[in-house]
Amino acid sequence: MAEARIVRDPKILCGKPVIAGTRISVELVLEKLGNGDTVADLLSDYPHLTEQDIRAAMLYASQALRFDVIHPLPSIKV
Secondary structure (H helix, E strand, O other): OOOOOEEOOOOOHHHOOEEOOOOOEHHHHHHHHHOOOOHHHHHHHOOOOOHHHHHHHHHHHHHHHHOOOOOOOOOOOO
16 A cells, blocks of 8 residues: 555644654645646645645645535625
8 A cells, every 4th residue: 555645643733734754734735736836836835745746735625615505694784
């Protein structure tokens, strides 16, 4: 079985999902990509990351959102 690239541990960043063996969160990777950084930028800024780590972070986030359900609340008049 392949070792997981994304892990959660309550002792690391309060349990946020991180790249295994680092304190680099999935959130940070997505934020940087969303702000215009490229995969090459991330690899340059964090040389211990691999392209597979970055792809794993994006896949993790997409899977986490897959079953996200929004339950709208009724309007309340004050």
